[in-house]
Amino acid sequence: MDIAVLVKASLDVNMIKADSEGRILLDSIPLAISEYDRNAVAEAVRIKGELGGRVVAFSVLTWGPADKRAKEIENVMREALALGADEAHVVVDDAILPSDVSVTAETLSNLIKKTGDFGLILAGEGSMDMMSAQLPVRIAYKLGYPVATFARKIDVINGAVKVTRDLEDVLQVVELPLPAVVSVTGEINQPRLPTLLQIRKSFAKPYKAYTISEIGMDTPEKLFPFDDIKLVTVSRKNMIIEGENLEEIAEKLIDKLIEEGVVRV
Amino acid sequence: MKALVIGNKTSHLVDGLGFIQALSSETGVSIEAYGLLYGGGAEETKGFTKIFSMPEASPEAVANTVSKLIEKMTLEMVIAPAEKNGTEILSRVASVYDMPMITEVSGISKAGENTYLERAIMGGRATALYRFKTPMAVTVPAKKFKASESGATPEFEELQVIDGVTKVVEVLPKEKGAVDLEAADVIVGVGRGFKAKDDLAMAFELAELLDGEVGCSRPVAADFKWLGEDRWIGISGKKIRGKLYIAVGISGAPQHIMAASDTKVIVAVNKDKNAPIFTFSDYGVVADLYQFLPVFIKKLKEKKGV
Ligand SMILES: Cc1cc2nc3c(=O)[nH]c(=O)nc-3n(C[C@H](O)[C@H](O)[C@H](O)COP(=O)(O)OP(=O)(O)OC[C@H]3O[C@@H](n4cnc5c(N)ncnc54)[C@H](O)[C@@H]3O)c2cc1C
Numbered sequence A: 001m002d003i004a005v006l007v008k009a010s011l012d013v014n015m016i017k018a019d020s021e022g023r024i025l026l027d028s029i030p031l032a033i034s035e036y037d038r039n040a041v042a043e044a045v046r047i048k049g050e051l052g053g054r055v056v057a058f059s060v061l062t063w064g065p066a067d068k069r070a071k072e073i074e075n076v077m078r079e080a081l082a083l084g085a086d087e088a089h090v091v092v093d094d095a096i097l098p099s100d101v102s103v104t105a106e107t108l109s110n111l112i113k114k115t116g117d118f119g120l121i122l123a124g125e126g127s128m129d130m131m132s133a134q135l136p137v138r139i140a141y142k143l144g145y146p147v148a149t150f151a152r153k154i155d156v157i158n159g160a161v162k163v164t165r166d167l168e169d170v171l172q173v174v175e176l177p178l179p180a181v182v183s184v185t186g187e188i189n190q191p192r193l194p195t196l197l198q199i200r201k202s203f204a205k206p207y208k209a210y211t212i213s214e215i216g217m218d219t220p221e222k223l224f225p226f227d228d229i230k231l232v233t234v235s236r237k238n239m240i241i242e243g244e245n246l247e248e249i250a251e252k253l254i255d256k257l258i259e260e261g262v263v264r265v
Numbered sequence B: 001m002k003a004l005v006i007g008n009k010t011s012h013l014v015d016g017l018g019f020i021q022a023l024s025s026e027t028g029v030s031i032e033a034y035g036l037l038y039g040g041g042a043e044e045t046k047g048f049t050k051i052f053s054m055p056e057a058s059p060e061a062v063a064n065t066v067s068k069l070i071e072k073m074t075l076e077m078v079i080a081p082a083e084k085n086g087t088e089i090l091s092r093v094a095s096v097y098d099m100p101m102i103t104e105v106s107g108i109s110k111a112g113e114n115t116y117l118e119r120a121i122m123g124g125r126a127t128a129l130y131r132f133k134t135p136m137a138v139t140v141p142a143k144k145f146k147a148s149e150s151g152a153t154p155e156f157e158e159l160q161v162i163d164g165v166t167k168v169v170e171v172l173p174k175e176k177g178a179v180d181l182e183a184a185d186v187i188v189g190v191g192r193g194f195k196a197k198d199d200l201a202m203a204f205e206l207a208e209l210l211d212g213e214v215g216c217s218r219p220v221a222a223d224f225k226w227l228g229e230d231r232w233i234g235i236s237g238k239k240i241r242g243k244l245y246i247a248v249g250i251s252g253a254p255q256h257i258m259a260a261s262d263t264k265v266i267v268a269v270n271k272d273k274n275a276p277i278f279t280f281s282d283y284g285v286v287a288d289l290y291q292f293l294p295v296f297i298k299k300l301k302e303k304k305g306v
């Protein structure tokens, strides 16, 4: 059974850049693999180990400019390949940038349909930058497949998939017929950092970038693009307490906390 | 305009009603509120015209039932709790009707003629604004929008479940915690810098000395299960707003630390001087927690004379 895995080249939230007026400089924030998509790749590779087949990673570039980002999305997909995916297909096209989740779902579903038949499509529970947690469901409806979200365990059993959903108060086990879409939580497995050899091998694996017309799409209309993004400002004292030894540092820290009125002795 | 609030607890209906009232006062549009409780009894909540109820069912079945209601009643908004089932159900409904869906709305604002719905993105480092228009689906966090429960007593109606292909085969209990981090003044946060569960004893000792509680990063609760999920701090856990937060062995990912941004003073202890946590804290100690915590605890005890 072939498995598709959705991997987002997400804005790296640890590298947010803004100008002196607090405007976010979207174009200069680097892209990185979305945290929980590494779990999705690792899970796909685990299931492939049981059932055989190929693991194909898919992505749609959502942040422009396309020419500058083309290499960045390739690097993200090389990481997915190093984690064990067999090939990667992406759409890079200025016509959809910045993409909203409905256009991303439309584009991804066309890309997947063009590439092959997949028994299972895995995604992350939410993307690192947008965290909308709705793409896996939207794509399932576009493809006409059943879907389950927030999986912390997946068992594929003849023609169906049993998914343990990690809800706030309970674990809910659901069963769906295949083909199906499943989004995974960060706790489903512990992806290991790829080894140097795996990274090197990833460059020999097939990687293909398409424009939307190459996958038979016209420029779609965005359903709900955001109108503005504002930086949340953080202002803290950022004082590193230094001293001759840990005793001195501890004392200085305690004095500061007393001064602030947050610790009483 | 008609809006439907769904949820499996009465509090979900109240949270959604609060959002409707806030939206109504910002836009000047009067909104008639309907409720749908899936699982959970149909308790009376004033302010709703009608409350539908249905038995507990899979998210797919709830979504099918909601979709049917949308057709029947020309609903222009659907509102769900910003938790996992609410998010899945609403994403399904939004997919069926190709409706915009704003996940976890944190505020409503106005600029000129337009009303905007706000939500946190980029791990909480930024806020995105979406122009309000109908039809629209939104999920709302608990207790974010205060409702005034007044007006007529709702009618009730029971609905038939419209099943889909998803079968719920089992529901397993999850360990419930009883710590109320949101009410704590002092919190000691523990992260992956701790090597073993037993080592958390140091954090508990420190918290006790400061009359505080122990909280943690996501991996400590969700992955390692060293602590209950009631202690998990972050955008997908608890938001904290006390006087002091001491983050120990936590790297400072935005998804964690932005949930502490209403705390008065933040202290970080991390052995990596380049850890992002230091840019989000007032006082930083660059040290191995295994060496620093015992000294810090000893000095605190001396000062307190205990
Ligand atoms: C959509 C989404 C939602 C998320 N929601 C949350 C959330 O709600 N809450 C949350 O916490 N995370 C959340 N995360 C995960 C988050 O991105 C980080 O992965 C997580 O917060 C990291 O936890 P940590 O700091 O404990 O571990 P790490 O990032 O591994 O950091 C451990 C730190 O400990 C330090 N350290 C190691 N050993 C020592 C020592 N001996 N002494 C001192 N310091 C030491 C290291 O230098 C390092 O900085 C979310 C992620 C996503 C994508």
Ligand SMILES: Nc1ncnc2c1ncn2[C@@H]1O[C@H](COP(=O)(O)O)[C@@H](O)[C@H]1O
Residues within 6 Å of the ligand: A006, A007, A008, A009, A034, A036, A037, A040, A058, A059, A060, A061, A062, A101, A104, A108, A122, A123, A124, A125, A126, A127, A128, A130, A131, A132, A133, A134, A135, A136
């Ligand atoms: N542009 C994208 N390309 C590939 N996969 C995506 C993209 N956007 C979202 N996804 C997948 O959908 C999941 C949830 O994303 P979101 O709905 O943005 O929170 C992510 O973890 C990815 O697996």
